[in-house]
Amino acid sequence: MSSVWALLVVLSFVCVEASVHDYAAVKFAAKGNAFVVHGGSEGIYYSVPGRNETDISADGDSFIRFDKVTFRRARDYTNFSSGLVHAIIFEVEDRETIGGSAYGGQRAVCCTGDLAKLGVCKEGEVIHRPSPKNPDWPQVFGVSFDVNEEITTLPSKSIEITRTGMYNLYFIHCDVRLENVVVEGKTVWKNPNGYLPGRMAPLMKFYGLMSFAFVLLGLFWFSQYARFWREVLPLQNCITLVITLGMLEMALWYFDYAEFNENGIRPTGITLWAVTFGAIKRTVARLIILMVSMGYGVVRPTLGGITSKVVMLGATFFVASEVLEMVENVGAVSDLSGKARLFLVLPVAVLDAFFILWIFSSLSATLKKLQARRMLIKLDIYRKFTNALAVAVIVSVGWICYELYFKSKDIYNEQWQNAWIIPAFWQVLSFSVLCVICALWAPSQNSMRYTYSDDGNEEFDRDDTSLTLIKPSPIPSKDVRPVPEARSLDVDGDLEEDKTE
DSSP states (O other), X not given: OOHHHHHHHHHHHTSEESSEEEEEEEEOEEETTEEEEEEEEEEEOOOOXXXXXXXXXXXXXXXXXXXXXXXXXXXXXXXXXXXXXXXXXXXXXXXXXXXXXXXXXXXXXXXXXXXHHHTSSOTTSBOBOOOXXXXXXXXXXXXXXXXXXXXXXXXXXXEEOOSOEEEEXXXXXOOGGXXXXXXXXXXXXXXXXXXXXXXXXHHHHHHHHHHHHHHHHHHHXXXXXXXXXXXXXXXXXXXXXXXXXXXXXHHHHHHHHHHHHHHSSOOXXXXXXXXXXXXXXXXXXXXXXXXXXXXXXXXXXXXXXXXHHHHHHHXXXXXXXXHHHHHHHSSSEEOOOHHHHHHHHHHHHHHHHHHHHHHHHHHHHHHHHHHHTTOHHHHHHHHHHHHHHHHHHHHHHHHHHXXXXXXXXXXXXXXXXXTTHHHHHHHHHHHHHHHHHHHHSOOXXXXXXXXXXXXXXXXXXXXXXXXXXXXXOOOOOSSOOOOOOOOOOOHHHHHHHHHHO
């Protein structure tokens, strides 16, 4: 791809993207031989041409509307009339219709002297050609400054979208004397079913379905909880908390997108609560899985000396996850620049990797303890739990590879209609793991057989990985051969054996 388009894409990553794009004194940035402001990029589904010619803003129509978009320059720079300041809207497939090059040289957005000599453009103006698919596109119009004029305003107009695609808006000028000009005003982007951007529109239905799925899971879990409330374990109380947080998170995300779709402005309050509940849910879920892997409540009554380490890891993950989600979602819908996004994603990825390593190392130690004590029922549950987690990790790694491939091949967001699948997958995967945990540890009349019982073998409850089946005896004298003390009975294990027989 050309260097000019690479620069435009980088610029678009640091600008606001939402259905109502506000421009508050946004300065033009020099890109190649042009001065550019990225006005927005959204996937928009087409509306039927002429559906409502009297009111293009009616429901069912797609459009981009300019509302009092003005260009302002400083009073000290008003002693000349300027060239045009253009507004250019194009579909991403038509990106090559903007700009050109002379004799195969470097591609430029503004017409150069060499191109003007060839008669393809007028020097000092933006180069553009009709789209081969739609001669009326790209849409290009502009205004200029007269002498002693500080402000000039684009005509208010609505541009109907008649072809589904990823649309980009840029404000561009080629006059070096206007380097201090700023953009003010707003543009409104609308899809046939509302103001929700095309890439996000499927997520509203998805979160509606996820809310329904959590309600079904909640009905199952809470009914079991109410039936066997006398047998409920501390672990099951934690699972109840995760289900409740999940129900709240999914409902809040749905209402967030519904409100956004209704008026085109992201509701900051709802988004903030959705992000916070989601971060709490992910943190609590990871801590529960870690504690279960350590055998908490099964082979050890407490976490002992590592409690502070577990809490510290959970708190760190919550802060990192909360910051990442807030920057990505609260307020406007934004695409971060590569470095900024990497800076926020890396801590979460590293902490997740640490959780995985700690979980599986703890599971290995717990399985050894259960096998040594011949707790067959608990051992069977932990093996199923381990297999489920292993499958989830393998699927996650595979999906991460696919996500990296998808984003590397979709530089210009041409696959925007499928982009919603990436965040949706992680929600489905976490919900699936939660369903497995609920199935394994659902409240029942036999819940107490999964809990820790003090059978006298305190060695299993310490924070070491060694197993001590025989109590140490005093050092024998040379003349007396002591009889080794018999191994204490594993009451819990024997009881479980009797039950299985």
